[in-house]
Amino acid sequence: xxxxxxxxxxxxxxxxxxxxxxxxxxxxxxxxxxxxxxxxxxxxxxxxxxxxxxxxxxxxxxxxxxxxxxxxxxxxxxxxxxxxxxxxxxxxxxxxxxxxxxxxxxxxxxxxxxxxxxxxxxxxxxxxxxxxxxxxxxxxxxxxxxxxxxxxxxxxxxxxxxxxxxxxxxxxxxxxxxxxxxxxxxxxxxxxxxxxxxxxxxxxxxxxxxxxxxxxxxxxxxxxxxxxxxxxxxxxxxxxxxxxxxxxxxxxxxxxxxxxxxxxxxxxxxxxxxxxxxxxxxxxxxxxxxxxxxxxxxxxxxxxxxxxxxxxxxxxxxxxxxxxxxxxxxxxxxxxxxxxxxxxxxxxxxxxxxxxxxxxxxxxxxxxxxxxxxx
Amino acid sequence: xxxxxxxxxxxxxxxxxxxxxxxxxxxxxxxxxxxxxxxxxxxxxxxxxxxxxxxxxxxxxxxxxxxxxxxxxxxxxxxxxxxxxxxxxxxxxxxxxxxxxxxxxxxxxxxxxxxxxxxxxxxxxxxxxxxxxxxxxxxxxxxxxxxxxxxxxxxxxxxxxxxxxxxxxxxxxxxxxxxxxxxxxxxxxxxxxxxxxxxxxxxxxxxxxxxxxxxxxxxxxxxxxxxxxxxxxxxxxxxxxxxxxxxxxxxxxxxxxxxxxxxxxxxxxxxxxxxxxxxxxxxxxxxxxxxxxxxxxxxxxxxxxxxxxxxxxxxxxxxxxxxxxxxxxxxxxxxxxxxxxxxxxxxxxxxxxxxxxxxxxxxxxxxxxxxxxxxxxxxxxxxxxxxxxxxxxxxxx
Numbered sequence: 186x187x188x189x190x191x192x193x194x195x196x197x198x199x200x201x202x203x204x205x206x207x208x209x210x211x212x213x214x215x216x217x218x219x220x221x222x223x224x225x226x227x228x229x230x231x232x233x234x235x236x237x238x239x240x241x242x243x244x245x246x247x248x249x250x251x252x253x254x255x256x257x258x259x260x261x262x263x264x265x266x267x268x269x270x271x272x273x274x275x276x277x278x279x280x281x282x283x284x285x286x287x288x289x290x291x292x293x294x295x296x297x298x299x300x301x302x303x304x305x306x307x308x309x310x311x312x313x314x315x316x317x318x319x320x321x322x323x324x325x326x327x328x329x330x331x332x333x334x335x336x337x338x339x340x341x342x343x344x345x346x347x348x349x350x351x352x353x354x355x356x357x358x359x360x361x362x363x364x365x366x367x368x369x370x371x372x373x374x375x376x377x378x379x380x381x382x383x384x385x386x387x388x389x390x391x392x393x394x395x396x397x398x399x400x401x402x403x404x405x406x407x408x409x410x411x412x413x414x415x416x417x418x419x420x421x422x423x424x425x426x427x428x429x430x431x432x433x434x435x436x437x438x439x440x441x442x443x444x445x446x447x448x449x450x451x452x453x454x455x456x457x458x459x460x461x462x463x464x465x466x467x468x469x470x471x472x473x474x475x476x477x478x479x480x481x482x483x484x485x486x487x488x489x490x491x492x493x494x495x496x497x498x499x500x501x502x503x504x505x506x507x508x509x510x511x512x513x514x515x516x517x518x519x520x521x522x523x524x525x526x527x528x529x530x531x532x533x534x535x536x537x538x539x540x541x542x543x544x545x546x547x548x549x550x551x552x553x554x555x556x557x558x559x560x
Numbered sequence: 561x562x563x564x565x566x567x568x569x570x571x572x573x574x575x576x577x578x579x580x581x582x583x584x585x586x587x588x589x590x591x592x593x594x595x596x597x598x599x600x601x602x603x604x605x606x607x608x609x610x611x612x613x614x615x616x617x618x619x620x621x622x623x624x625x626x627x628x629x630x631x632x633x634x635x636x637x638x639x640x641x642x643x644x645x646x647x648x649x650x651x652x653x654x655x656x657x658x659x660x661x662x663x664x665x666x667x668x669x670x671x672x673x674x675x676x677x678x679x680x681x682x683x684x685x686x687x688x689x690x691x692x693x694x695x696x697x698x699x700x701x702x703x704x705x706x707x708x709x710x711x712x713x714x715x716x717x718x719x720x721x722x723x724x725x726x727x728x729x730x731x732x733x734x735x736x737x738x739x740x741x742x743x744x745x746x747x748x749x750x751x752x753x754x755x756x757x758x759x760x761x762x763x764x765x766x767x768x769x770x771x772x773x774x775x776x777x778x779x780x781x782x783x784x785x786x787x788x789x790x791x792x793x794x795x796x797x798x799x800x801x802x803x804x805x806x807x808x809x810x811x812x813x814x815x816x817x818x819x820x821x822x823x824x825x826x827x828x829x830x831x832x833x834x835x836x837x838x839x840x841x842x843x844x845x846x847x848x849x850x851x852x853x854x855x856x857x858x859x860x861x862x863x864x865x866x867x868x869x870x871x872x873x874x875x876x877x878x879x880x881x882x883x884x885x886x887x888x889x890x891x892x893x894x895x896x897x898x899x900x901x902x903x904x905x906x907x908x909x910x911x912x913x914x915x916x917x918x919x920x921x922x923x924x925x926x927x928x929x930x931x932x933x934x935x936x937x938x939x940x941x942x943x944x945x946x947x948x949x950x951x952x953x954x955x956x957x
Binding site: 299 | 819909
């Protein structure tokens with residue numbers, strides 16, 4: 186009997202230990218000096234908590250990532266088109282592809298990235314505590330977040346904003362066409378105020394039909410109790426797909442508020458910030474110079490424009506400044522694609538989650554995508 | 561003469577019509593109630609059937625079946641999970657043959673269960689494994705039947721090492737490349753994760769709960785107060801707050817650069833929470849044991865430990881089987897809360913599947929499907945526990 190007891194307790198301990206190794210308690214190796222920053226930070230959930238920021242310092246994050254052999258990217262798993270798990274078990278989406286681009290820039294291998302689904306409430310904690318290297322999870326850039334959450338926003342990758350959806354057969358194409366119409370809107374949100382401001386500026390009179398929650402708002406729209414419905418564009422897209430006939434509704438090419446969404450990194454490692462930033466710019470440049478994953482090899486071989494040569498590493502030196510190899514941008518475009526390819530793959534006209542480009546067009550097309558020169 | 565003419569009792573005349581008249585159409589009120597009830601049942605059943613067979617788009621479930629079962633667990637390593645299941649199946653076959661020789665219905669049900677699953681639209685590979693599972697179960701049963709006495713000890717040991725083996729196989733042991741590469745817990749998901757959280761939660765919270773229950777009845781103030789504090793503190797907060805603590809607060813308290821696996825954190829939260837409830841349930845069982853039992857044990861010269869281990873606990877635990885099963889079912893369903901803190905258990909996977917652009921707006925299908933899984937497993941637990949009660953004669957003595 187005693188023997189059995191001993192046996193049981195050993196087994197219990199052994200399996201606890203096994204479970205503990207599941208991910209293992211890992212101590213990150215930082216070659217440089219360890220800077221521990223302790224500061225009072227206002228986190229959204231926990232009103233005011235002392236936050237121990239993970240070791241950061243110039244170059245530490247890149248070193249850690251390289252030593253680990255993969256990038257850990259905090260993503261969303263529940264936003265159609267931006268971040269979700271597809272039927273093969275792989276993460277997909279616009280924000281997810283950015284992580285792949287970053288991995289491509291660092292390792293020359295877009296698959297060396299581990300996706301960590303983080304919820305809205307835990308995303309900043311995960312970034313601060315070093316559980317993730319970068320947060321790419323449709324996070325709106327705002328002053329409070331930029332300062333208090335011990336993070337820096339990289340250049341915006343997607344300019345979201347309040348949009349408006351109408352039935353295709355209504356023939357409405359601009360806000361002016363809504364003169365005298367009814368618009369379904371959720372009450373008590375900035376959405377309602379934005380709508381009023383924009384319509385006043387446009388000089389269009391309308392009747393707002395207000396509802397307490399999003400479900401009721403869209404149910405009313407589905408029952409044709411109003412001529413149009415308004416909320417953030419990315420929200421409109423996922424709502425449209427659940428309507429009886431999604432193709433019968435169109436999102437107008439109008440943006441009524443500012444919701445710049447972009448990746449976020451920790452305070453304290455400027456090199457890492459630069460890498461994350463220029464990964465975005467390399468994707469913009471790819472589209473601007475017409476470099477796609479399909480033709481990047483040809484262009485690299487025959488490039489004459491100095492900027493393209495510098496970007497693709499034909500003329501060396503640029504990658505080194507970021508702490509990367511010279512073919513960093515080549516790898517991004519080759520393995521993941523330029524901005525247009527990534528956009529169309531996830532949010533383009535051929536996808537169920539189609540969002541017109543709007544502000545997310547190159548500055549040459551009247552959009553806001555403008556990358557500083559590579560030199 | 562008169563004594564010989566004993567008439568047989570009036571035979572109850574049976575027959576469907578008679579039964580109907582007696583039970584359903586006994587009076588006008590009964591008749592109306594019957595008709596109205598039948599109509600309601602007809603409408604509901606018809607609506608459900610029409611939806612299930614014509615309206616519902618089950619493709620979202622069939623396409624994502626693998627995600628629901630194992631999450632993002634790499635496909636080329638799934639054979640390890642099947643192997644672990646085969647081991648369990650073998651043990652089930654063995655155990656049934658040894659301890660439930662007469663319970664043919666359960667035996668057939670349990671052993672043929674994988675075969676029934678193979679009827680569902682799984683791929684070729686899973687079906688192959690399901691057939692193997694049933695075959696292994698049958699072999700286990702035959703072996704157990706041949707040598708029940710000699711085997712029983714080994715089967716008990718098998719059950720004890722079953723969880724470590726399962727976790728070892730799931731996780732792997734060689735780094736990166738090799739025979740069994742390590743599969744990080746961040747890709748464990750679906751039913752696999754729900755199952756592991758539940759099993760680990762139940763198995764580890766049980767001893768902890770029993771210890772806490774004994775601690776609360778201890779005469780040593782330090783132990784008693786610690787137990788009471790633990791139980792009341794943990795029981796006083798919702799499970800979801802424990803998950804939030806584990807996922808959000810813990811990383812901030814740990815030394816810089818040290819991270820603890822997220823799945824492990826969730827497991828610990830489940831164990832701690834469940835143990836507090838279990839402690840009170842066990843305490844209820846302990847209180848139901850008459851004082852005479854303690855005194856008798858003392859009179860026999862048993863030590864305190866032996867009294868508990870041989871006399872009190874076996875009786876107390878047997879008394880609370882229904883409560884324990886209720887709690888275990890509760891643990892099973894409570895694990896779904898980890899979806900809120902970003903783990904891909906069954907519910908978490910359902911949420912991400914619903915975000916796939918090609919399957920937007922199919923909430924009903926997905927949630928009906930996972931509810932069905934939860935129900936089948938919960939009812940399975942409940943049914944087995946009832947059989948266990950019958951076997952142990954609880955409620956008869």
